[in-house]
Amino acid sequence: MPQPAINPWVRRFEEADTPHLSAEVVICGYGGAGACAALEARRAGADVLVLERAAGGGGSTAMSSCEMYLGGSGGTRLQRDIGLADSTENMIAYLQECFGSQGDEERIRRYAEGAAEHFDWVEALGVPYKRAAFLERTVVPLSDESLLFTGNERAYPFNRIAEPVPRGHVPSKEGDEGGRMFMQALMATVEAEGVRIQANARVLALLQDDTGRVRGVVAKIDGTECNILASRAVILSAGGFIMNRAMLERYAPEVLPYGEPYGNQWDMGDGIQMGMAAGGNIINMNECFLSFAFYPPAKLTYGLLVNSGGQRFINEDAYLARLGHHAAQQRKQEVYLLVQNEDYEPTMYMESRRMAGTGDSIAEVEGEAGLPAGALQATVAYYNKHAEHNEDPLFHKAAEWVKPLDKPPYALISYSPQDVQYQLGDGPGYLMFTLGGLQVQTTGEVLSPAGRVIPGLFAAGRTAAGLPRTSAGYASGMSVGDASFFGRLAGCAAAGHVKAEG
Ligand SMILES: Cc1cc2nc3c(=O)[nH]c(=O)nc-3n(C[C@H](O)[C@H](O)[C@H](O)COP(=O)(O)OP(=O)(O)OC[C@H]3O[C@@H](n4cnc5c(N)ncnc54)[C@H](O)[C@@H]3O)c2cc1C
DSSP states (O other): OOOOOOOTTEEEGGGOOSOSEEEEEEEEOOSHHHHHHHHHHHHTTOOEEEEOSSSSSOHHHHHSOOOEEOOOTTOOHHHHHTTOOOOHHHHHHHHHHHHGGGSOHHHHHHHHHHHHHHHHHHHHTTOOOOSOEEOSSOSSOSSSOOEEOOSSTTSTTHHHHSOOOOOEEOOOOSSSOHHHHHHHHHHHHHHHTTOEEEOSEEEEEEEEOTTSOEEEEEEEETTEEEEEEEEEEEEEOOOOSTTOHHHHHHHOGGGTTTEEEOSOTTOSOHHHHHHHHTTOOEEOTTOEEEOOOOOSSGGGGGSEEEETTSOBOSOTTSOHHHHHHHHHTSGGGOEEEEEEGGGOOOOTTEEEOEEEEEESSHHHHHHHHTOOTTHHHHHHHHHHHHHTTTOOTTTOOOGGGOOOOOSSOEEEEEOOGGGOEETTOSSSSEEEEEOOEEOBOTTOEEEOTTSOEEEEEEEOGGGBOOSOOOGGGOOTTHHHHHHHHHHHHHHHHHHHHHHHHO
């Protein structure tokens, strides 16, 4: 008789040996989501144990710039202090346009309603935020301002739907150390308030009882498998699966030829696999953030992005993740930037691109690059005709970035994935991380395919399908913002079980 397949990610609680450890709330992963969940659960009175696979906490959140996408409620304290207003409805309108039918309306509303308070919570940890904005087109301010535009707010079609407001909040320090600053302040508070942390502890499996309730985990600590009971809840906050080649091949195979994984080494999808094994549903698994950071310098935005047919496909003033999404849709992901000499400077975040053609005329560039004869010339002629009047009727690039390309020499630079090497990437390709995971309620409770809650199981951060659902609408700050905000909600809800049942 065939034996049932053994699922390594879940074990029968009834068969578990004597537990080595126990807590009311057990958290798997001590990155941004896990630390926020731990602090809120602890503050609500729960005994909390965090298990972390690495030698210390931080995860991808500590590697990040820690831009958080926050606003609404009249404005965060930082927005208001520098004279900016931001209504919740304006933020919701923007976020809905970002994710369209892939967005989760309830999650968007909950986030927009709570984001300003979330800023206060983060600042109260001791994370410094300077009351100053950097409003030029960039990715991260390398000076010490704490507010910037991090998405498509000023670009078409978003600028027709919502009032553009800068919502990227970043810790203040020259350079790019926001994630480290945030996680240091957060972990110091978590530990000072009495959360127990066990590092070098890889969670291997969930313990689930015969009724379907999650009762704890099995973790490998110092080479020994330990049963750890969670009398109230387990929260999975183990990041996404961008470092797991087999999972990418299965769930997001289309990005593999052109994406370059961006994250910490333990973004192996363990949390997602455990949640699935316990009966959780997974959604949005084929979606990834894709970076096409051809800027800064901002003045490259005067150029034209074209595909292998010499045709434009996007307004060039869009945010890097939207550019990545649309670049990936072009035939063989072949994309080029046509730029005139006066606007040229090397792209800041990339070590290399490929010069596809140069010349004193568009025809010369087109010929050298091997584009179809006349195609690029037609594109530029049409663009220039309207640029004379500061208009872009095809893609609606904002007027400040529109001017005729009529000052040779010109260059056509290939930003096709195989020609692009980021400073932070190990190989060529567009930097990427995953946006799919366990389907959860806004409280973090994990849902089955039938929409039922898996008792005792929560998830947050990139282990869950959260606020950001597609690169087309992603803005910097939506992942750390989501992980920290919904991590807190999961911690509160898990502790709510303590209050209700304890
Ligand atoms: C360089 C870089 C810059 C970025 N900048 C930004 C930014 O400015 N703003 C933004 O919004 N997003 C940014 N992102 C994305 C963002 O940082 C992440 O998506 C987000 O921080 C993920 O948070 P998390 O809590 O889900 O995961 P993490 O912070 O990665 O935490 C997961 C933790 O779980 C642990 N873990 C994994 N498996 C196990 C296991 N089996 N048992 C125990 N522990 C386990 C990991 O070791 C890790 O510590 C950036 C990403 C990178 C790589």
